[in-house]
Amino acid sequence: MSKNLLVVRLRGTVNVREPVKRTLEQLHLTKRFRATIIPDTPDYRGMLISSKEYVAWCPVDASLISKLIKKRGRKGGWAPLTLKDIKGWGFKGFSGMARSIDVGKTALKEIEGMNPFFALSPPRGGFKRSTRRLYTQGGILGENPELISIVGKMI
Helix, strand or coil: CCCEEEEEEECCCCCCHHHHHHHHHHHHCCCEEEEEECCCCHHHHHHHHHCCCCCCECCCCCHHHHHHHHHHHHECCCCCCCHHHHHCCCCCCCCHHEEEECEEEEEEEEHEECCCCEEEECCCCCCCCEEEEEEEHHHEEEEECCCCCCCCHHC
């Protein structure tokens, strides 16, 4: 079982119930097509279950974490991350930072000066399944093992 989950918000902000809105804010998913990486713990699983109508999630590995950090990682002020920034935080490079996050030594929200989320673009070619249904009902929301390929088109 993976130690981390990739969570992507796929639905908008209109008519979101207040408890779900607070949960999404705690996950740093305030806008559509934002992604974050969280530890796979029962507390976070409960947060995901309560907001399953708005997000999709799946286990993530170090290679995808490295790609997200390199292409979509931002520091305060929305500037892209550079190798100098990564080394300033005590990592050897993008892959070293990704391995540290994957193993569980550090979390995105613990890194000072880095945004704890990734702003993705809509997927090239569009969604092939409904964005209004859960994965088990023929959509893409909830726990979705195909999310890795969708995020690959969004990076």
